[in-house]
Amino acid sequence: MSEMSELIGNVREFPILRNWDFFNHAGVSPIPRVGAEALRKFAEQAESAAYVGWGWHQEIERLRHNAAQLINGHRDEIAFVKNTSEGISIVASGLDWQWGDKIITTGVEYPTNIYPWMETARHRGVKLLMVQEEESADGTRCVPTEKILEAAGDPRTRMISLSHVEYASGQRHDLHRIGQFCAERHIHFCVDAIQSLGILPVDVKAMHVDFLSADGHKWLLGPEGAGIFYCRRELLEHTRPLMVGWMNVVDAKDFGNYDYTLRSDGGRFECGSYNVPGLLALKASLELLQGVGIEPIGQRIKMLSDALIDGLREKGYRIVSPRQDEQWSGIVSFTSPRHAHEKLADDLRRTHRIEIAVREGRLRCSPHFYNTEAQIEKLIAALPEN
Numbered sequence: 001m002s003e004m005s006e007l008i009g010n011v012r013e014f015p016i017l018r019n020w021d022f023f024n025h026a027g028v029s030p031i032p033r034v035g036a037e038a039l040r041k042f043a044e045q046a047e048s049a050a051y052v053g054w055g056w057h058q059e060i061e062r063l064r065h066n067a068a069q070l071i072n073g074h075r076d077e078i079a080f081v082k083n084t085s086e087g088i089s090i091v092a093s094g095l096d097w098q099w100g101d102k103i104i105t106t107g108v109e110y111p112t113n114i115y116p117w118m119e120t121a122r123h124r125g126v127k128l129l130m131v132q133e134e135e136s137a138d139g140t141r142c143v144p145t146e147k148i149l150e151a152a153g154d155p156r157t158r159m160i161s162l163s164h165v166e167y168a169s170g171q172r173h174d175l176h177r178i179g180q181f182c183a184e185r186h187i188h189f190c191v192d193a194i195q196s197l198g199i200l201p202v203d204v205k206a207m208h209v210d211f212l213s214a215d216g217h218k219w220l221l222g223p224e225g226a227g228i229f230y231c232r233r234e235l236l237e238h239t240r241p242l243m244v245g246w247m248n249v250v251d252a253k254d255f256g257n258y259d260y261t262l263r264s265d266g267g268r269f270e271c272g273s274y275n276v277p278g279l280l281a282l283k284a285s286l287e288l289l290q291g292v293g294i295e296p297i298g299q300r301i302k303m304l305s306d307a308l309i310d311g312l313r314e315k316g317y318r319i320v321s322p323r324q325d326e327q328w329s330g331i332v333s334f335t336s337p338r339h340a341h342e343k344l345a346d347d348l349r350r351t352h353r354i355e356i357a358v359r360e361g362r363l364r365c366s367p368h369f370y371n372t373e374a375q376i377e378k379l380i381a382a383l384p385e386n
Contacts, residue, residue, distance in 0.1 A: 004292050004300065009372040013288075021354040021375045026167060026195055026331050026366035029221050034288055035281040039223070042277040056276050063283035064266075066290065067228045071193075071212060072203040077236070079229045079266035080274060084194045085112045086242065087213025087229035088161070090269055091190050092116035094240040099125035101158035104151050106143045107132040108360075110167045113192045117161065126158075133169065140322040142171040149181050159188045164202065165195035168360040170321035170331030172200065179208030188235075194218050194227075198289050199297050199330050199369070210235055216278075219330060219368065221285040226278030231266060245271035297369040301330045304367045308332055308376050316386030320362050333362040338386045352382045 011017040016030035031039075045054060060080070068075045081087045093116070103117050107130035114130075121128045131147050143166070152160055160182055165172045175191065182189040190211040193202055198219035204212060212230040216222030231239055241248055241262065247270050250261045262268040289297060305328070309319055312334050320333040336344060341358045348354040356379075357364045367376065 004296055004369065007288075007292065007370050008300075009374075010370065014370045017370070019353065021352070021371075021378060023365045023367050023371065023375075023379065024355050024357045025219055025221075025368045026170075026364060027357050028217050028224065029219065029368070031223060031281060032221055032285055032288060032370075034284040035221060035223070038280040038284040039277050042280055056280060059283055060274060060276070060279050063279055063286065066283065066286050070197065070202070070286065070290065070294070071209075071230060072205050073230050074233065076265035077230050077233050079231070079269040080279060081213065081215075081227045081229045081269070082225050082275065083112075083215040083227050084192055084213045085116070087211070087227065088113055088190065088192065089116045090229060090231075090239065090242045091159075091161075091188075091211045091213075092120045093242055095159075095188070096238070097124040097126050097158070100156055101126045102152075102154055102156045103128050103159045103161060104148060104157055105130055105161045106148070106163075106166070108143065108166055108168060109163055110192070110194075112194075113161055113163055127156075136322065139318055139320070141169050141320050142322045142327060143173075145174050145177060148173075148178060152181065152185075152187060157185070157187050159190060161190040161192070163192040163195060164200070165329040165331060167195055167331070168333060168362060168364070170329045170333050170364075172196070172327050172329045174326065175202075175207040175209065179206075182210075183208040195329065195331065198286070199294065199301055201294055201298070204230055204232070211239075216282040216285070220282065220289065221368070222282035223278045226275050226282045229266070229269060231269070236264060236266070236268065239269075241269045241271065243271040247272055292369065300369045301367060302328060304369075304371060304373070304376055305330065305332050305365075307373065308365060308367070308380065309334075311376070311380035312383070315380065315383055317363075317383070330366050330368070332365045333359070334365075335362055336386055339384060344383070348379070348382055352378070354379055354382060 013033050016022050064075045064078045068078050117128050120126050131151050133141050133143050188210045191209050193214040197214045210232045215227035217224040317334045341363050345358050
């Protein structure tokens with residue numbers, strides 16, 4: 001089943017719809033039926049036959065190709081990681097940093113994209129600069145691209161590392177412009193794509209992305225603990241693995257021959273046995289999304305979130321998320337001038353079985369393509385007037 005119209009509001013394919021109006025895909029998403037079936041199939045096989053006759057590694061290799069296609073990379077540039085943090089930590093620890101190098105990020109990143117760089121700054125003599133968020137005339141908040149590029153204008157800048165979409169405001173950064181800036185100045189460009197992969201187009205070639213990391217448990221509708229990491233082919237040999245085990249090397253299955261020659265593809269970053277069930281579920285969910293089409297999914301989420309914003313404004317809520325041009329994302333952050341945000345979210349959960357989140361003092365709603373217009377209307381109706 002790949003037609004979007006057949007999946008919207010489909011409780012068989014998205015069983016969460018039976019129980020919740022779920023609008024926290026920027027947090028931890030529910031797994032669709034196909035993902036859960038992949039987990040069950042693995043469990044049944046492992047329970048009854050262990051690894052005898054398995055074909056799991058062929059499926060995982062298919063996932064590697066699918067992930068490469070998703071971002072317009074090559075399968076040799078893809079590694080599987082436990083989470084976004086692991087991928088960013090590979091970059092932070094694996095490059096040949098020099099004393100005085102500068103890393104540019106923002107002051108509103110999820111900690112995943114801060115602490116690895118702080119660790120590098122502490123132990124490698126690197127300077128970390130965080131560009132702060134600003135309030136626009138319309139009340140929305142964003143980190144201006146010009147301020148990021150201005151901060152990176154220092155010739156000692158070695159890296160810009162950004163979330164494609166900021167977790168609290170929902171701002172989508174202009175990766176094309178920033179990536180071009182980096183390419184022209186030989187600055188590395190690292191992207192945390194966990195809040196965009198699966199619903200927004202990502203083209204690592206056109207965007208001049210050097211490194212990208214994303215766990216699969218948000219918009220990709222996969223389980224926690226199964227993610228992808230991209231390293232541009234030309235940088236593979238110049239990036240050391242974060243951890244080394246039996247799988248990083250060229251002849252990993254020649255167990256008794258200790259040949260410590262790292263693989264020349266993304267497998268050099270994979271130190272040991274895979275999270276097989278997690279990757280199988282991620283593969284199933286990713287194939288569902290790719291069958292529908294990332295561009296149509298994004299268009300539908302834009303429509304749903306625009307309708308939400310219209311309703312919120314009519315009830316007196318203030319929209320924090322920038323929506324002009326290509327800054328919009330699947331995240332709508334908003335505030336109430338009269339009501340406590342935690343209480344609002346708790347009331348929605350307890351009384352109406354509606355799930356949203358509170359992040360950085362803001363209410364945050366993040367619908368996916370399978371949510372319905374009626375669910376959006378129900379959320380708006382359940383919120384009190386201001």
